Amino acid sequence: MKTANQPLLSLKGITKRFGALTAVNGVDLDVCPGEIVVIIGPSGSGKSTLLRSVNFLEEIEEGTITFEGNEVGYVKNKHGRRHLDTPQKICALRSEIGMVFQHFNLFPHMTVLGNVMEGPLTVQRKSQEEARHIALDMLAKVGLSEKRDVYPATLSGGQKQRVAIARALAMRPKLMLFDEPTSALDPELIGEVFDTIRALGKEGMTMIIVTHQMGFAKEMADRVIFMEAGSFVAQGTPEDFFANQMEHDRIQSFLSRIL
Amino acid sequence: MKVLCGRVIRTILLFSCLLFLLAPLSRAEDTDQIFQDANDAMARGDLPSAITVLKKVPFSKSDDSGAFVRSRMQIARLQFALKDFSAATASTKEVLAVYPDNSEALNFLASVQKEQKPRYVVFWEDCLRFLPNLLKGAVMTITLVFCTMLISPLGGLLIALGRISRFKPFSTLCWFIIWLFRGTPLLLQLFFIYYGLPSLGITFKPFTAAILGLGLNYSAYLGEIIRGGIQSIEHGQMEAAKAIGMSYGQAMRRVIIPQTYKRLMPPIGNEFIALIKDTALVSTIAMVELMRSADQMFNAYFNVTALILAAIIYLVFTTFFTFIFEKIEHRAGIYENR
Numbered sequence: 001m002k003t004a005n006q007p008l009l010s011l012k013g014i015t016k017r018f019g020a021l022t023a024v025n026g027v028d029l030d031v032c033p034g035e036i037v038v039i040i041g042p043s044g045s046g047k048s049t050l051l052r053s054v055n056f057l058e059e060i061e062e063g064t065i066t067f068e069g070n071e072v073g074y075v076k077n078k079h080g081r082r083h084l085d086t087p088q089k090i091c092a093l094r095s096e097i098g099m100v101f102q103h104f105n106l107f108p109h110m111t112v113l114g115n116v117m118e119g120p121l122t123v124q125r126k127s128q129e130e131a132r133h134i135a136l137d138m139l140a141k142v143g144l145s146e147k148r149d150v151y152p153a154t155l156s157g158g159q160k161q162r163v164a165i166a167r168a169l170a171m172r173p174k175l176m177l178f179d180e181p182t183s184a185l186d187p188e189l190i191g192e193v194f195d196t197i198r199a200l201g202k203e204g205m206t207m208i209i210v211t212h213q214m215g216f217a218k219e220m221a222d223r224v225i226f227m228e229a230g231s232f233v234a235q236g237t238p239e240d241f242f243a244n245q246m247e248h249d250r251i252q253s254f255l256s257r258i259l
Numbered sequence: 260m261k262v263l264c265g266r267v268i269r270t271i272l273l274f275s276c277l278l279f280l281l282a283p284l285s286r287a288e289d290t291d292q293i294f295q296d297a298n299d300a301m302a303r304g305d306l307p308s309a310i311t312v313l314k315k316v317p318f319s320k321s322d323d324s325g326a327f328v329r330s331r332m333q334i335a336r337l338q339f340a341l342k343d344f345s346a347a348t349a350s351t352k353e354v355l356a357v358y359p360d361n362s363e364a365l366n367f368l369a370s371v372q373k374e375q376k377p378r379y380v381v382f383w384e385d386c387l388r389f390l391p392n393l394l395k396g397a398v399m400t401i402t403l404v405f406c407t408m409l410i411s412p413l414g415g416l417l418i419a420l421g422r423i424s425r426f427k428p429f430s431t432l433c434w435f436i437i438w439l440f441r442g443t444p445l446l447l448q449l450f451f452i453y454y455g456l457p458s459l460g461i462t463f464k465p466f467t468a469a470i471l472g473l474g475l476n477y478s479a480y481l482g483e484i485i486r487g488g489i490q491s492i493e494h495g496q497m498e499a500a501k502a503i504g505m506s507y508g509q510a511m512r513r514v515i516i517p518q519t520y521k522r523l524m525p526p527i528g529n530e531f532i533a534l535i536k537d538t539a540l541v542s543t544i545a546m547v548e549l550m551r552s553a554d555q556m557f558n559a560y561f562n563v564t565a566l567i568l569a570a571i572i573y574l575v576f577t578t579f580f581t582f583i584f585e586k587i588e589h590r591a592g593i594y595e596n597r
Contacts (some may be wrong), residue, residue, distance in 0.1 A: 057501065087507065088506075098502070101502075103495055105498065106500035164499075167503065
């Protein structure tokens with residue numbers, strides 16, 4: 001049952017533990033189609049873990065993930081113990097959710113074009129020409145058409161991250177996850193990456209972005225969430241969030257440290 | 260007077276007859292004495308006088324007792340020992356003048372002539388003599404190396420993937436193979452496969468046994484090297500591959516393993532250089548390869564040239580492979596060159 005204002009992604013009671021440490025503690029989150037959610041918070045607060053859980057790079061202990069109205073990713077065996085769904089299903093889900101990493105993780109042995117073509121070619125089994133066509137489109141979108149035949153080692157950090165975005169976009173994902181996409185970049189290179197993300201937002205891409213760039217959160221976000229110790233402490237539209245930050249001592253001290 | 264003349268003539272005739280009859284006897288006694296004297300002289304270490312004594316044995320067309328040949332060959336050997344090669348040649352030729360196909364004289368003449376030749380000529384002639392056999396052995400060595408080079412990287416990859424597999428029986432099996440084949444001498448493994456397994460009813464031809472032993476041993480070593488290579492690839496690569504929807508197999512094949520090539524070339528090249536030399540071990544299981552050929556030549560002629568030649572052939576192989584692996588390493592890492 002699909003409705004217009006049904007959330008694209010719905011998280012309920014997500015809990016992820018690493019041994020004794022509870023990284024994410026019962027988080028609920030609904031993301032509507034086209035919405036841009038920005039998650040901020042101190043390091044170790046579970047932002048990245050939450051994002052990785054959405055892409056099944058982390059296996060959660062409790063909670064449900066609902067994508068396009070279907071509960072996905074986990075099944076119960078006959079003893080009632082839940083475990084990750086079959087690799088095929090997980091791969092299919094991941095191919096609909098793009099992810100961009102802090103350290104780019106481009107494939108160094110492939111050219112820029114090869115990196116972007118890899119998903120359509122290997123995962124979607126598209127033809128060489130078709131994959132190449134898609135990849136060139138995506139490279140044009142991130143403004144790196146002229147770099148298509150070089151290896152990633154020759155690119156600047158900002159260029160690498162834009163290629164990584166193109167690589168994720170080539171799969172035509174319905175949701176994009178950005179895990180601190182600018183944290184490994186020199187300050188003067190941050191702008192070009194955010195320009196790319198901004199352009200995506202204008203096209204109506206649904207995005208969850210973990211970042212420390214408050215300016216970007218203020219400008220682009222539909223909703224800003226402050227996360228600490230595995231839980232959402234506060235959330236709201238950027239205007240409300242930044243206007244009412246004084247109410248939360250923790251948010252205030254966090255923001256004063258990074259701004 | 261007439262009577263006296265007749266008695267004298269009779270006596271002379273009688274003595275003549277007696278001398279004639281006794282002549283062979285006395286000559287035999289003479290030659291024995293000559294050899295005895297010569298031996299005494301040699302025992303004293305006086306080789307020149309031994310030669311002088313032996314020369315008293317007269318030249319004889321019909322040398323029934325063999326004393327002439329014996330004396331001349333002995334003279335030749337003594338002259339050889341005194342490094343008078345031309346005199347030794349002359350003495351030998353004296354024998355050959357009477358008996359043109361006396362094998363002892365012919366062989367001796369050959370060794371005298373060899374001694375007179377410059378050393379490099381002798382070495383070169385030995386090389387030409389040994390090379391055909393050694394090259395035949397070398398072809399077998401190269402065949403063994405190539406077969407093992409084809410098998411062991413595949414076996415090694417399988418073992419490496421097994422070791423990092425989360426499927427317990429597979430990873431335990433691979434751990435066991437590595438434990439077994441790295442932990443025992445290759446020589447023992449070859450013996451076991453070729454001599455030991457027949458008692459369990461499994462019989463291999465020498466070549467099959469050699470390939471099996473080398474293949475398993477080198478797969479175990481390469482397995483650990485390849486596992487190290489795979490695990491040295493940054494974890495983010497696997498996550499990025501998964502994030503675009505790749506399966507574990509696709510990520511390994513397309514992303515992880517291609518990145519290990521450059522890193523793996525130096526240690527694998529090392530292993531293959533060791534392999535070239537380790538093939539010498541299969542000579543112990545009835546395989547005729549380079550080492551075995553060299554050993555055969557060495558034992559047949561007691562000539563060290565065979566071993567030197569084998570060493571040179573091994574060096575040619577290892578140098579060639581070192582060069583090839585440097586080239587491959589350079590090409591495998593082309594994307595890292597800015």
